[in-house]
Amino acid sequence: MKRDDLLHTEKILADRKTFYLDLKQNARGKVVKITEECSGNRDTIMLPTEVLGDFIDALTDIKSTADSSD
Template sequence: MDSDLLHTEKILADRKIFFLDLKQNARGMVVKITEDVGGNRDTIMVPAEILEDFIAALTDIKATADENE
């Protein structure tokens, strides 16, 4: 399954590194989110068509976290 990297972002947080890669393949666009902790990696794939819902959910979570600080 070949895929083309369209955009990438890297976030450093303490001992973790998060990679957010927008990719496109024959099935469409997807955001690949990878967490690297000392060489151990976990990855999830988020279909681009649900990014609006995904970002809205993260925004709600951040608002709750801000309220509880």
């Protein structure tokens, strides 16, 4: 994807890691690119926006479980 395909970006700092969440668009549609950077190493996943709601729901459930076990 070209740089001009970037529609929105967010950056989250967590300890020694940085997470980048980029909304991009290509010929097949929109995707969220999630990148974790730590000590110069990067890992990335691409998430089609069609499943973004399911992904957010799952993260919300995980957060609820984590919060209740504290």
